Amino acid sequence: MGEFTDGTSHEFFMTKLNLDNIGFEELKHLDKFEKIEVLNLQRNKITQIYNINHMRALVNLDLSDNMIDEISGLENLKQLFKLNLSGNRITVI
Numbered sequence: 001m002g003e004f005t006d007g008t009s010h011e012f013f014m015t016k017l018n019l020d021n022i023g024f025e026e027l028k029h030l031d032k033f034e035k036i037e038v039l040n041l042q043r044n045k046i047t048q049i050y051n052i053n054h055m056r057a058l059v060n061l062d063l064s065d066n067m068i069d070e071i072s073g074l075e076n077l078k079q080l081f082k083l084n085l086s087g088n089r090i091t092v093i
Contacts, residue, residue: 015057019044027051041066042084049073063088 016038024044030051033039038060039052046066052058053076061080065087072092074080 016040030055053077 014033015035017033017036018040020040021043024041024046027041027046027048027050031054034054035057036055037057039055039058040062042062042064044066046063046068049063049068049071050073052061053073056076057079058077059079060082061074061077062084064084068085068088069090070092071085071090074083
């Protein structure tokens with residue numbers, strides 16, 4: 001939660017976020033998006049899965065075509081129904 005300049009608070013209630021093919025190398029600056037249900041991060045340069053455990057409403061996560069070599073950081077995503085990791089370099093599960 002943040003604050004507007006008048007002191008009132010706001011939350012981010014976006015449920016879908018498409019960050020496809022924008023050159024992301026790290027999962028940073030996603031801490032405000034707690035209500036996200038669908039997150040598309042395909043075709044980036046991401047090497048590690050982290051900083052998404054707070055997204056407890058996440059049901060669809062697409063991390064395909066990145067540079068991920070280890071599956072971790074998904075333990076708290078109890079609602080996750082669809083996970084796409086195709087096109088990565090997974091060696092550790």
